[in-house]
Amino acid sequence: MSFSEYFENIKDSVVSIFEGMAVTFSWMLRRPHTIQYPDRVESGRPIVQQKFRGILEVDLNICTGCLACQRTCPIGVIMVEVSKGTERYITRFDIETSKCMYCGLCVEACPTSAIRHTGEFAFSTNDIRKMVLHFVKEPVRPHKPVKDAEPPAGLPVGSIVREMIGNRGEEYVQYTPPPLPDATNKTNKESS
C-alpha cells in the first residue's frame, strides 16, 4: 500500500463516516413516519384506501344467482347452491375467508356487483371452520336483472360482513343449511 493510498484511506473513511452521521442525526430530528394503529391514528387519515381488496361480502338483495363468481374463482372459495325446480332459491352462499387470496376476480365477474370487497381486514377466530362466512340465513329469491338498467345500490359496503366478523361466527361451527320453504307457499316473496 503506497503512502498516498494510506492517507487517502484515512481521509475517505473520516469524511464518509462524518457525512453518514450527519444524515442519521438529521433524521433523528424529524418526525417519524409511523402511524400508531389502531388507537393513536390521526383523525381523517384513512387506514386503507377506497379500492382496498379486503374481506369479501355479498349482498343477497342484488345477487342474481348466476354462479359467475364461483366459476371464476381460481381456488374454489365461493360455494353457491341454487335450488332448481319451479322457483329458484339461493339456499347457500359460503365464502371461505381463510382460503381466499383476495385477488378480486370474482368481483370483476359479478354482473351486478353483489359480491364486493370491503375495507375489513381484521378477522381472527380460534377454529378455522368459523372462518367460513355463511351469508344465507334463510332462502332468498335471486334478483331479476332488468334489461339495460343500472343495478340497484344495495346495502352499504361492509355493513353485512362487519356483523359477522364482530360475531366471530360462534354459532356457525355446526352449520346446517336452512330448509327450503314449501312449494305450495307462493305468496312469500320477501327478501331477507
Place this chain on the structure above:
Amino acid sequence: MLELSDKILESFGLSSQYSLVVIIILFFVYGLFALTFGSLFAGITSWYERRIAGRMQSRIGPNRVGYQGFWQWLADGLKCWFKEDIIPKDTDSVLFRIAPYLVFTGVLCTFVVIPFAPSVVGSDMNVGLVYIIAITALVVAGILMAGWASDSKWTLFGGIRSTAQMISYEIPVALSLIVVVIPAGTLSLQKIIISQGGAPYNWYIFHNPAAFVAFFIYFTSALAEGNRTPFDLPEAESELVAGYNTEYSGMRFLFFLFAEWMNLYVIGGIATAVFLGGWRIPGIAYEVQMESIWLQFAGFIVYLIKALILVNVIIWLRWTLPRLRIDQLMIMCYKYLVPISILLIIVSIIFTILYESVPVVGLVVRLLLFLLGVVIMIYFSYRVYYNIRNFPDKTYLKWMI
C-alpha cells in the same frame, strides 16, 4: 478510603483499630452501588438505544409500556428471567455455565476505578489505567469459553473472531491512553482529572494535537473492545445469528447483553475522565470543589452528562455504519492504529517538553485546538441543517416549525 473510614470512626467515637472493618463495609457498599448503577444503566440504555434507533430510522421505538415506553427494559428483563433455561446436550457443562458470569465480572470490575465524583471512587489506585486494561482480559476469556462450549461451529467462529479482535485492540487502547499520561505524569484517574483544568480548552483533548487524535483512536479501539458496531462481527446478527451467544437463552443471554451495555458507560467514563476533564466544572478550582458537597454533587452530574454524550455517540455510530470484516479489522488495528499511536506518543513527548520550556506556546496551541473542535462542531451542524433543508418533503418537520 482511609480518610473516609477515619472520619466515620471519629463520628461514632470508636478507636481506629476498627478501621479495617469499616473499610470492608465501605467496599461492600461501594460494590453494591457500582452493581446497581451498572445494572440500571444497562437496562435504561437498552430502552434509550431502541428509542434512538427508532428515531434515526424514521420510526418510533418502544413507547407503550409505561410513559414513553420507559418500563420496556424491565418488562424484557422480567420476561427473560422467567424463560426456560435451555442448555444443549453436548455442551461443556462447566464452561457453558460460567462464561456469562466471567464476562459480567470483567466489565463490572472496571467500575472500581471510575471516579464518579471527587470523593466517590472505589479505589483510587495509582495504576488505575493499567488495572482497567488488565481486568478487561477476563471478558476475552469469558467470550472464548462461550464460543467453544456452545458446541456449534458458528459460535466457535464467533468466539475465535472475538478473541482475536479483543486482544488485538487492547494495544491501541493502552497506547492512546499513554499519550495523555505523559503530560499528566500519573496513571491514577483521579489525579489525571485533577491535573486538568475546568474550562474546555484546559482539557487533555485539546492539550496537544497528539492528544486530539489519541481521543479518536481511543474511542475507536474501545468500541472494538466492547464488540460494538462497526466492529461487532463476533455477534453479527446477519451472518452468525448472534455469534457466540447463539445457544444462550434467558438470563444467561441477558448477562452478555448487560455486560455490553455496561461497557458503554465504561468507555464513556474513561474517555471523559482522561480526555474531557472528568468532574471538573468550568471555572471552579479543585480545592473549592473539594470543600463544598454541593459542588461535588454537581461534579457527579457533570461527569454523568459528559459520559452520556459519549454513550450517545456510540449508539449513533451503531445505527449508521456497516460492519468491518475480520481481516479488515485486523489490518486497521495493526497497520493503522498501532503505528499512529506510537507516533503520537513521540509527538506528545515533544510537545510536553516544549510546553515546559515555553509556556506561551502551550496556551496558544490549546486555544487553537479548541477552536478547531468548535469549527468541527459548527460544520457538523451545518451539514445536518443542509440535510434537513434539502429533502423535498417538508411534512417531516411539522412539529418542529
Place this chain on the structure above:
Amino acid sequence: MTLEERLNAVKKENEILLNMGPQHPSTHGVIRFIVRADGEIMVEALPVVGYLHRGIEKLAEMTPYPGFIPYTDRVDYLAAMFCNHAFVMGVERLLGVEVPKRAEYLRMIASELNRIASHLISLGSMAMDIGAFTPFLHGIRERELINDITEMLCGSRLTYNYMRIGGVSNDINDNILKKINDFLDRFLPGFIEEFNRLITYNEILVKRCINIATISSEEAINFGLVGPNLRASGVKWDLRKNMPYSIYPEFKFDIPVGEGFKGSVGDSYDRFVVRVKEMEESAKIIRQAISNIPDGEIMAKVPKRVKPPVGEVYSAVESARGELGYHIISDGSENPYRCKIRTGSFSAMKAIHIKSQGCFIADLVVLIASMDIVAPEIDR
C-alpha cells in the same frame, strides 16, 4: 461431486463443513448452503434449493388462463407487476389481441414503480446484511409511498393482480397522478442523494464490497446471468432496449452499466451502484410517461373464456431481477398445456456456487445479497 466425495475431501483436507441452514437471517428466503471452509476462507458453498417449491407450474395446468394471473404474482412477490406482465403478454400474443395504448402506459407506469420498490428492498437488505440497519428502513419508508399508490390503483399492496389479458383492471385518475408526482418529486433527487451519502459512498461498505466475486463479462454470459447482475459485469444488455416490447421504444432512458466504480468491473459494489442508478432511470421514465397518458380504453375485447389456438409462445420482460420469461404451450383448451417460468435468480445460484471459492465466509453474505436473489423465484 457426490456427498461421499465431499465428506472425504473435508476429512482429508482438514476443512470444516458448515451449514447455513434454511433458516438464516441473511439468505434471502429459505435457501440452504452447505459450506466447506478452510478456516475463514471458503472452498465451496453448495446451494440446496427447493424449500419454497409450491408447484406453480403444475397449478398452471389446472387453472384457466384468466385465473392464473394471481398465481403469477407469487412467483416473485417483490416485483409482481413484471410477472403479471410477462404472462399476460404471452397469452395476448397467442390470441393475437392488440392492447390499447392507455393500458400500455398504465402497465409501464406500474411496472417501473414496482422496479423502484424492488430495488429499494434489495439495496436495503444488502446494506442490512453488511451491518447497516438504517438504509433498509429508509428504503421501506419510501416503499410505503409506492404501496399507497398501488393500493389506490388496484387495491393491493404486494400481490397486485393488476394486469388482465387485453389490458389492465383499474383505471388511473387525477388523485393517483398527483400522488405519483409528489412521490417522484421527493424521490429523485432528494432521497437518492441522501441514500448515497448515507451508504453508497460509505467507506466501510465500499471496502466490504469491492473486488468480491468479480464476474467478468464472458463469465456472466456463460453463467446465464441476467438483469443488473449482467449489466454490472459490463455487458450492455437490457430487454427494454435490445428486444423491445410494449411502449418502451418511445421513451428516452439510459442503461447503467458497471464500470468498476471503485474496484473492478463486475464486483459486488458495481452491482450495488447499478441498482441505485437503475432506480434513477425508472423515475425518469415515469416522469416522462405521466405527462402524456393518452385517453382510451383500458381493456381490449377479449372473450370471457380464453381459449387460445394451439401453439406456443415465449414472452419475456425485463424484471427487477433480470429476464422473467414464460414459455406457454397451449393445446386449444381453457387451461395451458405447460407453462414454464424462467427467472433470473435461478441462474444466479450457480454463479454463487462457482464464485464462492476463495472468499471469506463473511463475503458469502455479501455475494448472495449482491446477486439479489429471492427464494420464491428460484423454486416456484
